[in-house]
Amino acid sequence: MHDEPHGRALLEVARQALLDEVAPGLAGRPRFVALMVANAIGIVMREMEAEGAREAAWARALATVADDGGDRAGRLARAIRAGAHDAEPGLYAALVETAEIAAQTWKPDKSTR
Template sequence: MRDDPSGADLIEAARKALTDEVLPGLTGRPRYVALMVANALGIAAREIGDAHDLAAAGADLIGPDDPAGLVMSIREGRRDAAPDLHAALTVHADIASRIWRPRKA
């Protein structure tokens, strides 16, 4: 059972309060630091929110191999014609990009 609000929701609420209520009153170095903290909070909230999807995509990537085995099989060309691997890598990259480089709405 999941509690509401989630951890990601709480972090996002803190980020929003910081950017909407605290940042407008800051200038100079304190503003820069607050913006940096707001950015980190946004990344953490997205990472927590997408953690399940990212874990599932990672499991699809690894499959029966361990992570080192997957890397070795890719480097050796044994997975070049693996559409399932390509699809899993695409999903993983999409989720990671939502976390680290979100599109502005």
């Protein structure tokens, strides 16, 4: 049992305080900065939430390239550009999943805010 707030919960409290208590009393550039900080906190919270899923999808994509300790992502990109993985639905699904996770992290639907 944990009786201490966790990082994500602390970020949420800070974000809500900025949005509900600080930003409404500001105007101009200070308001813009407060809203920008609240947005950045939201992005970090979503990154934390999606980290496991993103890592799993990216690992599935990288699994299509031999692990020789080098730049697997670079080799995967070159192989894709060369057409070496055109008929691999598993790779396609993993890459789509990483893109969807990134999209929801950086520009979420209103339902996930």
